[in-house]
Amino acid sequence: MKxxxxxxxxxxxxxxxxxxxxxxxxxxxxxxxxxxEPYAEPEIDKYHGLIVLGGPMNxxxxxxxxxxxxxxxxxxxAIELGTPILGICLGAQLIAKSLGAEVRRxxxxxxxxxxxxxxDEGKKDPILKYFKDTRPIFEWHGDTFEIPEGAVHLAQSETxxxxxxxxxxxxxxxxxxxxxxxxxxxxxxxxxxxxAEIAATQGAIDPEVIRAETRHNIEQLGELSEQVFGAxxxxxxxxxxxxxxxxx
Numbered sequence: 457m458k459x460x461x462x463x464x465x466x467x468x469x470x471x472x473x474x475x476x477x478x479x480x481x482x483x484x485x486x487x488x489x490x491x492x493e494p495y496a497e498p499e500i501d502k503y504h505g506l507i508v509l510g511g512p513m514n515x516x517x518x519x520x521x522x523x524x525x526x527x528x529x530x531x532x533x534a535i536e537l538g539t540p541i542l543g544i545c546l547g548a549q550l551i552a553k554s555l556g557a558e559v560r561r562x563x564x565x566x567x568x569x570x571x572x573x574x575x576d577e578g579k580k581d582p583i584l585k586y587f588k589d590t591r592p593i594f595e596w597h598g599d600t601f602e603i604p605e606g607a608v609h610l611a612q613s614e615t616x617x618x619x620x621x622x623x624x625x626x627x628x629x630x631x632x633x634x635x636x637x638x639x640x641x642x643x644x645x646x647x648x649x650x651x652a653e654i655a656a657t658q659g660a661i662d663p664e665v666i667r668a669e670t671r672h673n674i675e676q677l678g679e680l681s682e683q684v685f686g687a688x689x690x691x692x693x694x695x696x697x698x699x700x701x702x703x704x
Contacts, residue, residue: 458504458693459484463527465511465546466491468647472635473681474507481689490523500530505540505692508547510633512649514599515549515559528554540626540691545597548620548629552601555623559601562616566595567654567661569669570613572632578610583628584620586683587611592673593632594641596650600631626691634681638674641666 460483462471467489471478478485483505488496500506508527518524531554534541543551549559573590574581595613603609603621611620611632619631636644644650645663654661 457482457484459486459502460505460507460692461498461500461503462487463506463508463547464489464491465509465513465521465523468643469510469545470635470640471507471509472633472640473637473678474635474685477682477685477689481693483689483692490521490527494521494523495526496523497526498530500534500539501537503534503539505689506531506534506542508541508543508550510545510547510596512653513546515546515553524550535623535627538624538626540688541628542685542688543629544635545631545633548631549599549601551623551627551629552604552621555604555607557602557604557607559599562598562600564615565598565653565657565661566613566616567597567657568595568666569593569673570595570615570632572611572613572619574611575609577608578620581608581610581622583622583684583687584610586680586687591676591680592669593634593677594636594670594673595632596644597631598653601629628688634677634684636674637678638670641670641674 462485464487488498513521515524527550531551553559569592571590572593574584574587578584600616600618603618607621607623609621613619621629
C-alpha cells in the first residue's frame with residue numbers, strides 16, 4: 457500500500473475533495489498536524505507522496521510557528537528523493553521558499569472566486585491541461601511567490617501573476633484552492649480568524665457574494681478537481697477516477 461504524508465497547519469484546512477480520491481486509490485494517509493505537534497519530525501523517506509495544505513500564517517513566521525522551518529527542510533529532502541509533492545496555498549509558498557524563491561505580499565488579497573488562466577506551458581501540462589480555458593477557482597490568500605529558478609510557470613490571474621508552478625515532473629504548487637466544496641467554503645466564512653481577515657478589507661470582500669458565486673461555480677470546480685487531483689495522484693500509482701468527491 458502506498459503511503460502519503462499530509463502536512464496540516466490548522467483544523468479547518470483539510471484535504472477536502474482530495475480525501476475520497478486518496479481513499480479510493482488505496483493510499484494510506486498520515487496527517488502531521490503541526491498545530492498540535494509543532495516539533496514533529498516525520499520520516500519523509502518512508503512516504504510515496506507529500507501534500508502540504510494551507511493555513512493563515514505566512515512562511516516567515518517561524519518564530520511563532522517553528523514547524524515552518526521543519527517543513528522547508530523536509531520539502532527539500534522530498535524533492536531530493538523525487539517524491540511527488542503537491543502544495544496548496546501556504547503549501548505552495550513553502551515549496552517556493554524551499555526552492556529559494558521569494559514569498560511576499562501580493563498586490564491585493566484574493567478571497568473568493570477568481571478567473572485562473574493557464575500559461576502556454578500550463579496548457580501543455582499533463583495535470584493542468586484539464587482547465588482547457590480560463591476557469592473560476594476559489595482563492596484565499598494575501599501572499600504570493602516568485603517562480604523558483606528551474607521551475608515552470610503554469611497559471612495566472614489578473615490580480616496575481618504567479619498562481620501555479622511545476623518543478624521537475626513531480627512537484628506542483630497551486631496558490632488556489634481546488635480542494636474546496638461548498639461546505640468547506642462555508643466553514644471558512646464562519647471561522648473567526650478568516651472572518652476577521654474579510655472584515656479588515658472594509659467591504660472590499662463580501663461573504664454573500666462569495667456564497668452566491670459558490671452556488672454557481674462549485675459543481676464545475678468539483679469536476680475539475682477530480683480530473684486534476686486524479687492526474688496528480690497517478691504520479692504515485694494508478695488511482696480509481698470514478699469516485700464522487702466531497703469533503704472529508
